[in-house]
Amino acid sequence: MIKAHQVSYSHKKYHILKGIDVSIEYGELLAIVGPNGAGKSTLLNVLANELKTKDTERIFFKEKTFSEWNIDDLAKNKAKFSQHNPADIPLLVKDVVIMGRYPFFEASPRREDLEAAENAMRKTDVFHMKNRAYNSLSGGEKQRVHLSRVLAQLENSITHKLLFLDEPLNNLDVKHQHKILKTIKDFTQKANTTIVVIHDLNLAAQFANKVVLMDKGKIVSQGEPSVVFTEDIITKTYGFPCKICDNPITKKPMIIFG
Numbered sequence: 001m002i003k004a005h006q007v008s009y010s011h012k013k014y015h016i017l018k019g020i021d022v023s024i025e026y027g028e029l030l031a032i033v034g035p036n037g038a039g040k041s042t043l044l045n046v047l048a049n050e051l052k053t054k055d056t057e058r059i060f061f062k063e064k065t066f067s068e069w070n071i072d073d074l075a076k077n078k079a080k081f082s083q084h085n086p087a088d089i090p091l092l093v094k095d096v097v098i099m100g101r102y103p104f105f106e107a108s109p110r111r112e113d114l115e116a117a118e119n120a121m122r123k124t125d126v127f128h129m130k131n132r133a134y135n136s137l138s139g140g141e142k143q144r145v146h147l148s149r150v151l152a153q154l155e156n157s158i159t160h161k162l163l164f165l166d167e168p169l170n171n172l173d174v175k176h177q178h179k180i181l182k183t184i185k186d187f188t189q190k191a192n193t194t195i196v197v198i199h200d201l202n203l204a205a206q207f208a209n210k211v212v213l214m215d216k217g218k219i220v221s222q223g224e225p226s227v228v229f230t231e232d233i234i235t236k237t238y239g240f241p242c243k244i245c246d247n248p249i250t251k252k253p254m255i256i257f258g
């Protein structure tokens with residue numbers, strides 16, 4: 001689905017990513033975790049083709065490099081939620097969400113575009129505020145509107161779509177964190193792929209099939225949560241002690257710091 005082989009990224013004299021190898025199949029939810037400054041967002045941006053490197057040609061999405069893709073087709077196949085969204089957009093909530101449908105219509109949205117926007121707003125719990133001014137929303141509500149826009153973009157009949165999310169849970173309360181992760185998991189299970197940068201290791205363990213742990217621009221460990229989340233690996237990488245046991249409900253690793 002998406003494969004990167006020996007991808008590095010430098011900015012001026014800074015080597016931010018070093019020799020990254022990742023491969024994600026459809027149906028997989030990959031969590032990228034690691035301490036501040038590890039290179040998680042940079043890797044996500046490089047994989048999403050929003051940051052070019054000399055190694056961009058070593059990234060294959062559905063067996064093609066990004067330069068071989070038609071831009072309009074790419075917008076229907078992949079979408080990205082960014083960590084930094086504008087705080088000031090003088091539009092109604094529903095008009096921000098419909099932006100996700102711009103790749104699909106010309107002058108005005110069709111019935112299916114409006115339906116896709118409505119479905120996405122329901123999934124992120126913003127439908128009841130669709131006629132409110134975006135600028136009047138709280139930080140977490142704005143974030144859910146942007147998640148809705150990205151989900152609306154990927155509501156189409158194409159198989160094997162790719163969703164990138166950079167820290168989508170920041171600002172969200174616990175109910176919405178779980179609701180969004182459940183929505184993402186459902187999306188992934190329909191033979192799609194999701195790559196999410198996330199700080200909460202327990203949520204990563206609960207929802208991801210695969211984890212990439214980064215530090216200092218390199219991958220320290222990757223695999224199923226039980227492989228990556230060991231006391232030794234996590235304590236060393238974060239420079240902070242932890243204990244790991246089985247979560248009594250999910251049976252996934254449960255990390256307790258301190």
Ligand SMILES: Nc1ncnc2c1ncn2[C@@H]1O[C@H](COP(=O)(O)OP(=O)(O)OP(=O)(O)O)[C@@H](O)[C@H]1O
Nearest residue numbers: 011014016034035036037038039040041042043197
């Ligand atoms: N333009 C730049 N110039 C110099 N250093 C940069 C530049 N952009 C990023 N970096 C550095 O690259 C490293 C990786 O940044 P990145 O944002 O990918 O980290 P991250 O793992 O997502 O961090 P966080 O968890 O804090 O969001 C950081 O040390 C950052 O300071």
